[in-house]
Amino acid sequence: MLYLAQVLKRDREGRASLKLLAQKRAEHTWATCATEETVLLGDASDHADGTPSLGHCDVTNLNEGLLVLVELSSAKKVKKVQDAKGWVLEFIEEYLSSGVSPAFLQAETQRAEQWRQSLTLKSQELGRQALEMEARRDQFQELEEKLNAKKKQLEILEAELRG
Secondary structure, eight states, X not given: OEEEEEEEEEOXXXXXXXXXXXXXXXXXXXXXXXXXXXXXXXXXXXXXXXXXXXXXXXXXXOXXXXXXXXXXXXXXXXXXXXXXXXXXXXXXXXXXXXXXXXXXXXXXXHHHHHHHHHHHHHHHHHHHHHHHHHXXXXXXXXXXXXXXXXXXXXXXXXXXXXX
């Protein structure tokens, strides 16, 4: 699972811990972490020269307060760490530079919901009108059948009167 995290102080062995701030839920969906959970950067794989590293970051250079993207295993073990600078700049470029704000998104969501409700009401009205038209068609067919029956009766009566 991918998280946005902040580097915290190092312990006596020089290992930094990460405070989990937000978790990626889906492609474009993140949720803030409800609890203040931390993970220890102790499972770093080493470079050939012995310096620990995870992903694109040299973990010895992670300063306190730095924002990172961290990938955790299902057992909450650190699999990969990378500086979040590029991700944050991409986020700003993609969402904030175009004027898309949370208020704008909320307004658009409400507008879409109103549009959906309006379409549902129109669809229900069209369905009701279709049923009414079908009922009227049935009435016309009934009247037509009655009229044809009366016509036949009149033709028989006329034939009897002539004959």
